[in-house]
Amino acid sequence: MAARRKSLSTGDIARHCQVTPATVVNWIKAGKLEVYTTPGGQYRMDTDAFLAFLDKNKFPVPEELQPARQRRILVMDDSPAMLDAATSALSRHLPGSVLETSVDGFEGLIKIGSFKPHALVLDLMMPRLDGAEVCRCLRAGTETRNMFIVALSGLAADNELVRRVKRIGVDAFLTKPVDMTDLARQLARLLRVALE
Amino acid sequence: MAARRKSLSTGDIARHCQVTPATVVNWIKAGKLEVYTTPGGQYRMDTDAFLAFLDKNKFPVPEELQPARQRRILVMDDSPAMLDAATSALSRHLPGSVLETSVDGFEGLIKIGSFKPHALVLDLMMPRLDGAEVCRCLRAGTETRNMFIVALSGLAADNELVRRVKRIGVDAFLTKPVDMTDLARQLARLLRVALE
DNA sequence: AAGGCGTAATCAGGTTTTCATCCATAGCCA
DNA sequence: TGGCTATGGATGAAAACCTGATTACGCCTT
Known part of the structure; x- marks a missing residue:
């Protein structure tokens, strides 16, 4: 949907990539994803960085993240x-x-x-x-x-x-x-x- | 959450085409299949792209992928x-x-x-x-x-x-x-x- | 019929992903 | 503020997957 939220959790990324949250954590630990962490230790990722990542791996970009001009x-x-x-x-x-x-x-x-x-x-x-x-x-x-x-x-x-x-x-x-x-x-x- | 179209792994494709997973990898490496990869290096394919591929090669479309069949x-x-x-x-x-x-x-x-x-x-x-x-x-x-x-x-x-x-x-x-x-x-x- | 060629199947070893579980965190509501 | 619940993170075991080399098969040519 709209770009209100700027950062994604592992669960969000997992859903978009059709993969388990645990797998996303794997990617993070392997340094494949550029994330930052909350004080409590949870991972967050910038939407822009995620889009760059999707692009690099030829992943299909989910509709709600596309910079749709038509609102x-x-x-x-x-x-x-x-x-x-x-x-x-x-x-x-x-x-x-x-x-x-x-x-x-x-x-x-x-x-x-x-x-x-x-x-x-x-x-x-x-x-x-x-x-x-x-x-x-x-x-x-x-x-x-x-x-x-x-x-x-x-x-x-x-x-x-x-x-x-x-x-x-x-x-x-x-x-x-x-x-x-x-x-x-x-x-x-x-x-x-x-x-x- | 709605029934989203799942992405397919080589194993899925192999089963549908009645072929070994390794063969599917061959097709991929020969550029016959349009796939993307997870950061871990595993292949994924969009259901839509797969259906297009099946159609192009006159493969019979597996029952469970026929949109008309799904209720x-x-x-x-x-x-x-x-x-x-x-x-x-x-x-x-x-x-x-x-x-x-x-x-x-x-x-x-x-x-x-x-x-x-x-x-x-x-x-x-x-x-x-x-x-x-x-x-x-x-x-x-x-x-x-x-x-x-x-x-x-x-x-x-x-x-x-x-x-x-x-x-x-x-x-x-x-x-x-x-x-x-x-x-x-x-x-x-x-x-x-x-x-x- | 034999040889060459291309595609498919096998196999082993190491890697990635999933699954199930439990605990911690974050966000919501009173 | 303090609880509550959904969500996220860690873990270990099991399943699925990739690579690379090797073997088997079908088909065409000779």
Whole structure:
């Protein structure tokens, strides 16, 4: 997914290379991988160094690590009007990105799996969908952990749901009514793409 | 995690081509196979590249690598015990199929999108997840419309939720406690695969 | 039929990877 | 801050793999 995380653990590397974590440790001990260690003694590797390593060994580069220029953005909101506004604003301000929308919460979750967006714009108050729970679930999944999340809500900042979401950790938080230019700016910042 | 396409070792390729591993190494050294190497010096090959190779040389494609043959099944239930039981029973009775499970409803929905199962075994009473609504959503989506759905529930047949689900239309309905052999039989029928 | 040639199979020895287990660490939540 | 759980690290034994040299086989030429 997106390049939020800069360092990889042995487990991450093992998954990418289709190999056991223990094997990755072997490589490290043999000096084949350039790593550094946490104070507790766990290995960490820079994404850049890992990419160089993959390249050297002709390993296929996993999709989520490729410097993809096309950023995928999924907007979930139960108001069609809001989706329309977001679509027109984002396609104007972020012309390089691919946009998807979902009015329905469940459909949106399924789309997260198939579309694999780099950034998710999520209304916290969708019918049948606990926004905080969605954030927690995304952060818990290996595939979705690094997805950028922009939360939207009309609730006050000290609301219980809002506090839960902020504790889980989203990348941006906008209060409704949403200023679309602001939304575009936040997405551009997170995805490191130019704003038009 | 989704069933990712595995990379193949020389042994795997040898088995598929009915040939000695050493022969596969010969092919590799002769540049006939497009491989990469682990830092330890072992050869790995992408499944896709291997299939292309088989095609080019008119090799018969081994059964278990034929994408069309693989049936993906996702089991969603909030009880880990139930998932364990289902996993062991289904992997025994339907050995050709790829199995995934999910204890969490939201995670399960995301997995539906990424894993794209041919059949979904769905507990109607998961926390935070209205089973009937999920069925409705699946039947409404173009991608998921033809997915087989096996609904599980401990509720009586005349329950409101159950009636809703049946009206939406699922492909099988089993009451809890679930007889795993029965579940396997239903799935085999729907997916048109042999039952073992 | 014999010889040459190329490809495949064998074999031994050393290396790499996996597997299973147990313990430590890191990240999460109250 | 202090616990909790998922994840990472170490270990040793077993399995799989690579190398290189040698042998066996099929096929074509002579």
